[in-house]
Amino acid sequence: MNLNSLFSLGLIFLFALVSSGFIKKIKLPTVTAYLLFGIAAGPSLLNIISQGVIASSGIVTNIVLSFIAFSLGQNFSKQRFREIGSSVISLTIGQVFGALIIVTSAIYYLTDQPLFVALSFGAIATATAPASVVMVVRESKAKGRFTDTLLGVVAFDDGAGLIIFALILAVAKSLAGVHENMVTLAFSGVLKGVIEIFGAIVIGALFGWMTSLFSRFVLNPSELLIYTLGFILVNAGLSSVLGVSVLLSGMVMGAVLVNVDKTSFKFFESLRKIDSPFYLLFFVLSGANLDLKMIKVIGMVGVIYIIARMVGKILGVFITSEIIGASKQISKYLGIGLAPQAGVALGMAMLVNNVFEVEGNFILSIIIASTVIFELFGPALTKYVLFKTKSIQKI
Amino acid sequence: MIKVKDCIKEDIIKVRRGTPLKEIIKIFNENKCTILPVVDEDNKLVGKITLDEITSVFQPQSAELNQLLKTIPFLDTVPEADIDIDYLFPEMGILVIADEIMSNQYFTVKQDDTIAKAYSIMKVNDTQVVMVVKDDNDFVGIIGMFDIIYAMFKEKGVIK
Numbered sequence: 001m002n003l004n005s006l007f008s009l010g011l012i013f014l015f016a017l018v019s020s021g022f023i024k025k026i027k028l029p030t031v032t033a034y035l036l037f038g039i040a041a042g043p044s045l046l047n048i049i050s051q052g053v054i055a056s057s058g059i060v061t062n063i064v065l066s067f068i069a070f071s072l073g074q075n076f077s078k079q080r081f082r083e084i085g086s087s088v089i090s091l092t093i094g095q096v097f098g099a100l101i102i103v104t105s106a107i108y109y110l111t112d113q114p115l116f117v118a119l120s121f122g123a124i125a126t127a128t129a130p131a132s133v134v135m136v137v138r139e140s141k142a143k144g145r146f147t148d149t150l151l152g153v154v155a156f157d158d159g160a161g162l163i164i165f166a167l168i169l170a171v172a173k174s175l176a177g178v179h180e181n182m183v184t185l186a187f188s189g190v191l192k193g194v195i196e197i198f199g200a201i202v203i204g205a206l207f208g209w210m211t212s213l214f215s216r217f218v219l220n221p222s223e224l225l226i227y228t229l230g231f232i233l234v235n236a237g238l239s240s241v242l243g244v245s246v247l248l249s250g251m252v253m254g255a256v257l258v259n260v261d262k263t264s265f266k267f268f269e270s271l272r273k274i275d276s277p278f279y280l281l282f283f284v285l286s287g288a289n290l291d292l293k294m295i296k297v298i299g300m301v302g303v304i305y306i307i308a309r310m311v312g313k314i315l316g317v318f319i320t321s322e323i324i325g326a327s328k329q330i331s332k333y334l335g336i337g338l339a340p341q342a343g344v345a346l347g348m349a350m351l352v353n354n355v356f357e358v359e360g361n362f363i364l365s366i367i368i369a370s371t372v373i374f375e376l377f378g379p380a381l382t383k384y385v386l387f388k389t390k391s392i393q394k395i
Numbered sequence: 396m397i398k399v400k401d402c403i404k405e406d407i408i409k410v411r412r413g414t415p416l417k418e419i420i421k422i423f424n425e426n427k428c429t430i431l432p433v434v435d436e437d438n439k440l441v442g443k444i445t446l447d448e449i450t451s452v453f454q455p456q457s458a459e460l461n462q463l464l465k466t467i468p469f470l471d472t473v474p475e476a477d478i479d480i481d482y483l484f485p486e487m488g489i490l491v492i493a494d495e496i497m498s499n500q501y502f503t504v505k506q507d508d509t510i511a512k513a514y515s516i517m518k519v520n521d522t523q524v525v526m527v528v529k530d531d532n533d534f535v536g537i538i539g540m541f542d543i544i545y546a547m548f549k550e551k552g553v554i555k
Binding site (some may be wrong): 024029030031067068071072074075079080083084130132133134137138141142143147148151152154155156158218219220221223226263265266268275280283343344 | 457461
């Protein structure tokens, strides 16, 4: 059906809202409803989303990712690191690298995929879905040391995952389509990566500082919102034009802002007031981008990705726990509790889809399909580990 | 131009970092106040407590962890979960202290700033109250939207 874009947008908002009402009854997060609705409404099934709206996926993804990166940047302050503690930070880093290494190796060695595709999967595997974990914790009224550690790790994970993703994507981009000898290839990849990362840090820092500096000219809450949005988008747009990491520059912008401005929370609060419709649209369009014809092709790689990601998270937590002397409960169960994966992974995959024309759609389709699986079964795994660690009394 | 020091409320009840929750709730109840400044032993402003901070004790996680969770994108908010009575226990009145629940998200002005500046901060940030501090962050008092309006009426002789 070829719908008018405005009508289609309106339907998306209303039907997504109704879907979220249904999915809450089976104790799953709203984002899962948006994603499933997107798959159902997309071109592969009902086809009720206009081409105009689907064509806007790229810009919606970029806007949402710049919001997420900017918001996650606020956690990178000395005070926040002190509050969260070294064990949570170590475990976060451990499970991020666990997922990256195991997934990259598994995809590279067990399938016929080239290294840059394996690296892309590895980088995406680092993300978790903190919203799902928090929902399970709240719904089951879990508490205690294990629960606090789990929440700390999932809250911090996406920030760490985005940094790793930005670094890996920079390298993967330079590896793609290059057929030189390994030394030249590795050197060129690393060099381009360093330039991309360093450029992002400089741009993000500059815009973070400018956001604080000129905020004295803002006169009311509406202007504050427009001002914040303007700086976030200019930062993302300029990073994109200059070919540096949009994610990293957004995070650095948020991080610099929170460290130079005592009242920086006003910018983040302001953004939170309007981000929901963007997030809704992002999830629905992510779902709509799932090409169901790809399901046949993605089978084995998808299964390997799902298994390797879980093994990587569990192994990463286990090894880090042994090093830092964490409790047996954390060592054994924390990795399993990190199973859910949703928004940030989808955003990363959409970005990969924009970067790699041929392989991008393959990667995106696998991530959308695996996200559905992780979002449907992940919360149950999280609840299981909360029970096993006696954080809750019954399942 | 009227200065902040001309209309500041200085007789504000404030609490120390170590003040227990029991005492904080008593102060809120008896004085019907909406905000409690938190100061350290040198009277430096270190935080504020409003009803939002008090309701954080209805959550099993620490205030720091709750702050971190607020930064998570796509989080489902369930308003009734904010006041879950199951997490309250009697010893909390003594065990929980101001330092654990206070927020460091507040706005400040100096005594010599104009009330126009204080008013602008309130309007931009959609808040009714701003803390007043000296250059070294020594707490002096608070100034509210009504204090500003009252001072203006007084200045023009509308009231005496």
